[in-house]
Amino acid sequence: MLLGARQVGKTTLTRDIFRKIPNTLWLSGDEPDVQAIFENISAVRLKHIFGQNKYVVLDEAQRIKDIGVKLKLIADQLPEIQLVATGSSSFDLANQVNEPLTGRKWEYKMYPFSFAEMTAQHGLLAEKRLLPQRLVYGYYPEVVNNPGGEKEILKLLMDSYLYKDVLMWEQIKKPEKLMKLLQALAFQVGAQVSYTELGQICGLDTKTVEKYLALLEQCFVVFRLGSYSRNLRNELKHSKKIYFYDNGVRNAVIADFSLAETRRDIGALWENFLMTERKKKLDYDNLWRNSWFWRTVEQKEIDYIDEGDGRIEAFEFIWNSRAKYKKPKQFSANYPHSKFHLITPENVEEFLL
Numbered sequence: 001m002l003l004g005a006r007q008v009g010k011t012t013l014t015r016d017i018f019r020k021i022p023n024t025l026w027l028s029g030d031e032p033d034v035q036a037i038f039e040n041i042s043a044v045r046l047k048h049i050f051g052q053n054k055y056v057v058l059d060e061a062q063r064i065k066d067i068g069v070k071l072k073l074i075a076d077q078l079p080e081i082q083l084v085a086t087g088s089s090s091f092d093l094a095n096q097v098n099e100p101l102t103g104r105k106w107e108y109k110m111y112p113f114s115f116a117e118m119t120a121q122h123g124l125l126a127e128k129r130l131l132p133q134r135l136v137y138g139y140y141p142e143v144v145n146n147p148g149g150e151k152e153i154l155k156l157l158m159d160s161y162l163y164k165d166v167l168m169w170e171q172i173k174k175p176e177k178l179m180k181l182l183q184a185l186a187f188q189v190g191a192q193v194s195y196t197e198l199g200q201i202c203g204l205d206t207k208t209v210e211k212y213l214a215l216l217e218q219c220f221v222v223f224r225l226g227s228y229s230r231n232l233r234n235e236l237k238h239s240k241k242i243y244f245y246d247n248g249v250r251n252a253v254i255a256d257f258s259l260a261e262t263r264r265d266i267g268a269l270w271e272n273f274l275m276t277e278r279k280k281k282l283d284y285d286n287l288w289r290n291s292w293f294w295r296t297v298e299q300k301e302i303d304y305i306d307e308g309d310g311r312i313e314a315f316e317f318i319w320n321s322r323a324k325y326k327k328p329k330q331f332s333a334n335y336p337h338s339k340f341h342l343i344t345p346e347n348v349e350e351f352l353l
Contacts, residue, residue, distance in 0.1 A: 002086040004110035005220035005245060006161040009141050010086045011059055013110065018057060018084075025053040029063035038064045043077035050081060061085040075104045089166075089219050111220075112139040112246050114280040115352045124349055131345055132260035135269040138248025154252040162249065166215050177202050179253075181212055185222060185242050186253045190268040190303075192227075192239045192295070213242070220245050223279065228292030228305045230334070236295045243275045270319040271303055274343060277352045278304070300328040312338040321346050 004010050018024045027034050037049065050056055056074070061067050067085075074083055118139070119127045137143050137150040146153060167175055180202040185193070199209045216222045227239040244250035247269055251257055260266060282289055289308040295301040304315040312335055318325055321344035331338070343351045 001105055001107045002084065002110055003107065003220075004088065005112070006088040006164065007140060007142060007157055008110050008112050008220075010088070010110050012141075014057055014059065014084060014086060018055060021055060023053045024055040024057065025050055026057045027059065029058060029060040029067075035064055038067075038070050041070060041073070043073060046074060047078060050078065054080065055082045055084070058083065058085045060087060062087040062089050072104070109283050111276075111280050111283075113141055113144055114139065114284070115277045115348070116281060116284070118144070119349070119353065124353075128345060128348065131273075131348070135247055135260045135266070135273055136251055136257055138246040138251075140246060140248060143248055150248065151257055154248050158249070158252050162219075162221060166212075166219050166221070177204055178212060181209065182216070182221075182253045186244070186250050189243060189250060189265075190241065190271040192236075193242050221249065225275065225291060225293055228294045228307070236297060239293075239295065241293055243272050245276055245279075247273050247276070266319050267317075271317045274315075274317050274348070274351065275304065281352055294331060296328070296330055298330075300330055302328065302331060314338055314340045315351065316340075316342050318342060318344050320344075 002010050002014065015026075018026070027037075029035065058064075058071075061071075064070060071083065071085060074081055115127060115134075118130075137154070140153070140157065142153050142157075143150050166178065181198060181204070184198050184201045195206045195209045195213075198204075199206050202209070204212070213222070213224070217224060222242050222244050225241045225243065227236050229237045244253075250269075250272060256263075260269065263269065278291075281287070282291075287308070289306050292305040292307065293301070293303060294305050294314070302314045303317045306313045306315065314327075314331065314335075316325055316327070325342060327340050332340075341350070
């Protein structure tokens with residue numbers, strides 16, 4: 001299973017992998033006739049459809065009703081078939097197949113280009129020089145490959161692709177409320193969010209806000225970060241921050257593509273960028289970590305806590321490397337064996353490579 005947002009290159013990658021592999025059948029879940037094939041399917045019928053092919057690629061698999069049951073049928077009854085399924089909305093695909101395919105699947109996630117990939121492509125120095133561009137326009141493949149056309153591409157992505165799965169799911173009838181929610185989230189990147197406050201801004205009740213956030217997260221538009229606490233009295237518990245998977249999408253939501261050097265929200269852009277790139281690194285490098293932020297009731301805060309293998313590392317994100325920063329004394333006192341790092345454009349590779 002290959003999961004990821006629309007337009008990140010899932011189909012391109014899969015076609016490149018299988019174009020030289022013989023006995024491969026390609027099926028697209030976007031095609032009505034493919035959807036019809038799977039409506040009342042049996043193992044006998046599937047065997048005739050697959051023929052002598054040993055590999056079956058089912059692109060946009062979430063479009064097929066009850067896809068988890070259908071994939072289980074193939075896995076159980078046609079074990080000689082190697083099946084690859086891709087999808088851009090994990091609430092349809094991953095959630096449907098998790099129970100039926102327990103122990104039968106490998107799951108991978110694919111994101112827009114990463115800082116590590118771009119560094120490998122043209123070198124660390126060049127990519128660090130492009131950081132102001134990346135903070136504004138992000139890493140979507142089409143955006144990166146078409147300098148000068150970034151605004152138009154991101155607008156097309158917003159209008160035609162990004163929310164297609166979200167709006168179709170449960171037939172959301174008020175997309176303008178969804179856009180208001182996204183705008184509210186965009187303006188609060190790097191800050192703690194209140195579902196009640198978001199609901200008041202957007203004209204939605206708290207339960208609907210939570211549902212929309214879950215859908216946006218499952219469509220790889222935003223993701224949530226919880227607060228770190230060892231049940232110490234002065235630490236905040238159950239707080240959330242929400243980040244966008246891509247800076248370009250975040251800026252498109254608020255229609256602001258002004259230069260990084262002139263922006264008042266540069267700190268938020270830097271934090272969102274680093275959080276997203278760190279998430280890519282952890283997934284791509286197969287690193288098992290717990291990720292948090294830390295804050296006290298006295299508003300002392302650390303942007304990112306990385307917990308794993310019995311170690312705690314704290315990271316603070318500063319765009320201006322000349323700005324002064326002092327680690328909160330409470331954190332040092334409560335977690336004396338933790339390591340602390342200040343991440344700026346000068347040493348970003350230490351955090352992302």
